[in-house]
Amino acid sequence: MIEGVVKVGSSGVPDVCVSNGREVVRTDSDGAYALPQQPEDRFVFVTVPTGYASEGRSYRSVGQDEDYDFELRADPASASSDFSFVQITDIHMSVSGERSSADGLREDLAAVFADVGDEAAFVTATGDLTNKGTRGEFNAFLTGIEGFQLPIFTCIGNHDDNDPVALGDNYTDALGPTYYSFDYGHIHFVAYDGVGCEWRKPDHQAAWVRADLGAQPPDTPVVMLIHFPWGNTFYDQFKDDNIIATFSGHWHCARIFQSGSTTHYNTPTFCFGGIDQSPRAYRFCTVRDGVLTSEIRALDSSRFQGASFRPTSDDRTPISVGSSAPKPDGDWAQFRGNPDRSGQSFADPSLPFAPAWKSSTGGGLHQGSSVLVDGVLIAGTQNEDQPDAAGLVAMDASDGSLRWQNSTFSSIKLSPAAYEGQVFAVSVTGEVISLSSSDGEPLWGYQLGDASERWVYGSPLAWRDSVYVGMSPHFVSLDQKTGKVNWIREDFGTRDWIASYPSPAGFEDFLILAFHGQPVNLGVLEADSGKTVWLSDEEKTHRTNTTPVVGPDGTIYTVAGKSFVRAFDVRTGEVKWESSLDKTRCAASPALSNGRLFVPTGGGTLTAMDASSGEIAWTWEGQAGLGSFTPYVRGGMGALSSPVVTDRYIFFGSADGHLYALDVGTGKAVWSYDLGMPTLSSPILSGNGLWTGSCDGMIHAFSAE
Numbered sequence: 001m002i003e004g005v006v007k008v009g010s011s012g013v014p015d016v017c018v019s020n021g022r023e024v025v026r027t028d029s030d031g032a033y034a035l036p037q038q039p040e041d042r043f044v045f046v047t048v049p050t051g052y053a054s055e056g057r058s059y060r061s062v063g064q065d066e067d068y069d070f071e072l073r074a075d076p077a078s079a080s081s082d083f084s085f086v087q088i089t090d091i092h093m094s095v096s097g098e099r100s101s102a103d104g105l106r107e108d109l110a111a112v113f114a115d116v117g118d119e120a121a122f123v124t125a126t127g128d129l130t131n132k133g134t135r136g137e138f139n140a141f142l143t144g145i146e147g148f149q150l151p152i153f154t155c156i157g158n159h160d161d162n163d164p165v166a167l168g169d170n171y172t173d174a175l176g177p178t179y180y181s182f183d184y185g186h187i188h189f190v191a192y193d194g195v196g197c198e199w200r201k202p203d204h205q206a207a208w209v210r211a212d213l214g215a216q217p218p219d220t221p222v223v224m225l226i227h228f229p230w231g232n233t234f235y236d237q238f239k240d241d242n243i244i245a246t247f248s249g250h251w252h253c254a255r256i257f258q259s260g261s262t263t264h265y266n267t268p269t270f271c272f273g274g275i276d277q278s279p280r281a282y283r284f285c286t287v288r289d290g291v292l293t294s295e296i297r298a299l300d301s302s303r304f305q306g307a308s309f310r311p312t313s314d315d316r317t318p319i320s321v322g323s324s325a326p327k328p329d330g331d332w333a334q335f336r337g338n339p340d341r342s343g344q345s346f347a348d349p350s351l352p353f354a355p356a357w358k359s360s361t362g363g364g365l366h367q368g369s370s371v372l373v374d375g376v377l378i379a380g381t382q383n384e385d386q387p388d389a390a391g392l393v394a395m396d397a398s399d400g401s402l403r404w405q406n407s408t409f410s411s412i413k414l415s416p417a418a419y420e421g422q423v424f425a426v427s428v429t430g431e432v433i434s435l436s437s438s439d440g441e442p443l444w445g446y447q448l449g450d451a452s453e454r455w456v457y458g459s460p461l462a463w464r465d466s467v468y469v470g471m472s473p474h475f476v477s478l479d480q481k482t483g484k485v486n487w488i489r490e491d492f493g494t495r496d497w498i499a500s501y502p503s504p505a506g507f508e509d510f511l512i513l514a515f516h517g518q519p520v521n522l523g524v525l526e527a528d529s530g531k532t533v534w535l536s537d538e539e540k541t542h543r544t545n546t547t548p549v550v551g552p553d554g555t556i557y558t559v560a561g562k563s564f565v566r567a568f569d570v571r572t573g574e575v576k577w578e579s580s581l582d583k584t585r586c587a588a589s590p591a592l593s594n595g596r597l598f599v600p601t602g603g604g605t606l607t608a609m610d611a612s613s614g615e616i617a618w619t620w621e622g623q624a625g626l627g628s629f630t631p632y633v634r635g636g637m638g639a640l641s642s643p644v645v646t647d648r649y650i651f652f653g654s655a656d657g658h659l660y661a662l663d664v665g666t667g668k669a670v671w672s673y674d675l676g677m678p679t680l681s682s683p684i685l686s687g688n689g690l691w692t693g694s695c696d697g698m699i700h701a702f703s704a705e
Contacts, residue, residue: 002035002044004060004068008052013072017047017215020062021177022204024211037062043177046070047212050183051079053151059176077121081185081290086112086123086150087283088270089227089249092131092159093141099131100271104634105144108271111299112282113149120284121184123150126249126267127157127194127227129171134163138174153182153191157227157250161195168195179205181212185287187221187244188213194228213241223247223292229266231452232259245292247283251455252631253499254278254296254384255428257410259452263387265294272634276413276457276499277367277587277602277680279309279627279695280634295385300628300635309678310383311360311697318400323354325398326689326703332372334417335459336589336642337684339506340550343591343598347685348646349704351661351671356689356701359400361393365693366413367501367587368459369642369682373418373437376403377691377699380412380425392416392425392433394440397691400701404440408433414503415682417462422480424467430454432469434483444483449474455496457587458503458547461511464527468504468511471496472518477511477530487530493518501587507550510570514544514558522548522558524570534573542566547589547642549597551611557590563601565590565614579614581607584630586639588652588680593645596664600652602630604637608667618667625655626678641692642682653679653692659700675700 005027006016012031017024020035021043027033035044045059055071062068077083088108092099112123130137138160145152156178161168171178178193190212193205213222221244229248239260246264253276255266267283268274278296285294295308329347336343363381370379377397383389390411394403408427416425423437430448435441448454448470460469466486467478472493477486492515502514511527513520522544523535536542542560549557554570563581568574584602591598596617597609604622609615625638638656645651649661649670655678661671681693688704 002037002041002062002068004033004044004070006031006033006046006070006072008072008074013052016049017181017212018044019047019208019212020044022207022211024208024215026215042172044068045177045180047180048072048182050185051075053078057176058182059180078184082288083121083185084116084119084284084286085184086116086120087126087247087265087267087285088112088123089126089267090128090157090252090269091125091141091271092128093137093144094131095134095136095140099632102140102144104271105141108299109145109148115297116284120150123152124225124247125152125154126225126247127155128159128249129154129157130160132162133160133170135170135173138170142174153189153225155191155225155227156193156195158195179208186290187223187287188216190222190224192224192226194226194230213238218242229255229264231450235259235262251275251498255411255455256384256387257429257452258387263292267296270299272632273628273630275631276501277629277631277639279629279678293386298627308385309695310364310385311362316360316362316402318357318359320357321355323356323703323705326356326687326691326701328372328375328397328686328689330686331374331418332684332686333419334371334462335369335415335503336547336682337644339461339463341503341505341547341589342549342593343589343642343644343682344593345644345646345685347687348648349685349688349690351649352705353671353673353690353702354705355673356703357400358698358700359395361693361697361699362405363390363393364697365681365695367641367680368412368414369684369693370691370699371416371418371423372397372684372686372691373423376437378416378418378423378437379693379699380414380416381697382411382413384411390427392423392435392440395699397689397701400699406433406435406440406442413457414459414501417460417467419462419480424460424462426456426460426469428454428456430456430471430474432460432467432478434467434480446476446478446483448476453496455499457499457501461504461506463506471500472515472520475513489530492520492523499587501546502544503547505548505550507554507570512548512550512556512570514548516543516545522568524573533571536573545585545587549590549592551592555611557592557597557611559590559599561585563599565597565599565609567611567614577614579609584633586630588640589642591643591645591650593664594647598643598645598650600640600643602633602639604639604654604656606640606643606650606652606662606667608664620662620667620669622654622660623656623658626657627655629655629678629680638678639680641680644683644685646685651683651685651690653681653683655680659683659692673702
């Protein structure tokens with residue numbers, strides 16, 4: 001038997017839950033408890049109740065500690081029903097400098113405390129605390145959090161289980177049980193081991209979680225802390241347990257998803273840029289009047305320390321900034337302008353541009369750019385803080401006045417597409433919508449399979465009277481007018497994985513697809529039938545990061561891994577040439593014009609290459625970013641947006657806060673404008689105007705003087 005007492009000083013505390021990792025018992029009137037013991041038992045732990053805090057560790061090591069008593073202390077603040085907490089995730093502590101360092105973690109935690117101060121009661125760290133799960137990395141993690149002013153509740157991630165010898169033992173040696181619970185305010189928090197390494201018997205956790213949740217009053221709100229952002233297949237087992245929210249990481253990207261009464265929050269990385277090029281950040285969560293809300297706050301730059309990169313006001317009134325109104329004279333109907341995704345603009349206004357107006361979209365803007373249809377800008381917005389706060393917004397391209405708006409339940413990560421009076425968009429959870437482009441009235445909708453499993457970051461392709469959209473397990477061709485399925489493919493991958501920004505492209509009778517991190521890396525289908533022409537399944541370094549671009553001769557250009565550029569024949573899949581720029585990956589797509597390919601990188605460079613050979617013509621390098629937007633990079637140069645190219649200039653935005661125009665022949669910067677805010681949104685040009693978005697959700701309009 002395992003026996004002990006839970007006490008404050010010399011007085012026992014009754015009715016406290018204690019567990020051996022399978023059974024859960026409550027202490028008696030004297031604070032005493034008794035639990036059965038099995039040979040493989042590692043820990044006994046206490047669920048620290050509301051109104052108390054643990055005095056020291058809240059667990060004991062079976063067979064190692066001298067006794068199994070637990071010391072608590074009174075903590076009146078934890079009894080308050082109104083409180084705040086912080087989530088951080090995916091630190092990837094390293095002792096080799098490959099990812100994060102103890103000094104960097106200490107610096108970041110200090111920045112969080114400077115921002116939230118005494119507002120936050122505690123911090124949760126939801127897994128991948130280390131990069132390889134070694135004892136040295138866990139020691140560095142402990143060094144990084146030493147002396148931090150707030151309690152830190154950790155979860156185990158798959159990287160914390162990476163040591164081939166110790167497996168999860170290094171985590172448990174450093175931090176104790178891999179699953180446990182605690183109470184704060186009126187909420188019961190459950191830290192769940194998604195890796196399943198505790199004692200190598202996942203059935204123990206299954207028994208424990210049922211016993212733990214069963215010990216709570218039925219109306220107790222539950223928050224689950226877990227590394228993996230699983231879908232309803234997993235969470236359906238808890239449908240009767242009043243789980244109001246889950247907080248996860250793992251995929252290094254931001255997503256919010258509502259399923260019934262549960263809100264699932266996935267949060268970007270803490271110490272370096274996310275795979276979806278979200279800035280390194282943390283999530284600040286607040287419980288007020290029984291309602292849980294949250295917001296993502298960026299790190300890295302003193303200029304934007306704690307910034308949420310979202311509109312600070314609901315005011316949609318355009319702000320005039322002086323110059324004459326831009327006058328569009330043609331459409332830019334989808335991401336990169338055309339089905340070939342070349343980013344080539346037939347407008348060629350003279351420089352310089354002068355700011356004309358700016359206006360809030362009401363949501364956030366990241367990689368996505370607006371489309372321009374009949375003089376109206378239509379933008380997809382994101383909100384990773386609260387559900388039902390994203391969607392499509394349309395504004396007059398000349399003066400920024402609001403035309404219409406339509407809400408979606410989750411964020412639209414990239415651009416919409418428009419064709420013949422309709423606009424099409426897809427949310428991150430696979431909600432495809434068709435609206436009237438003139439007034440925003442809904443026309444039809446389609447759901448790309450299980451919404452809880454969808455992570456859609458690409459943009460739809462409106463082409464040949466169809467809408468092509470989806471991810472590797474569920475890709476469809478839909479009739480533009482009715483939304484009826486023309487054909488569907490479900491064989492390119494078994495599940496969505498990480499932020500896959502590549503969007504489909506079209507050329508002649510061919511549909512070109514790419515999926516980042518999927519079994520099918522690149523492929524060509526017959527556009528009308530969906531039949532395979534050829535598919536490419538390659539190793540990790542060749543994973544396509546960006547939207548394929550198709551040249552007028554049918555050459556497909558892709559960028560993979562560390563800016564590994566290749567050219568394929570659209571009909572055969574033959575590789576014509578390849579070239580490595582050896583730069584950090586990014587989600588920005590290349591542009592193609594007049595025989596030159598312009599390739600942006602996460603290292604803040606733009607390289608012009610000969611489209612027929614891959615020979616480098618010139619390389620331009622930007623400034624340091626205003627935030628860590630580049631995947632796996634802390635600080636560094638400003639990541640770039642997908643560029644737009646004219647006969648004379650190439651235009652793009654940067655995480656350093658500037659819009660740039662370079663001479664296409666020389667790569668020399670000939671114009672720039674400081675937006676004062678990072679911008680990864682691709683600009684668009686029409687007539688004498690230029691429009692772009694910034695990360696705070698503002699659309700900026702310029703006119704050529």
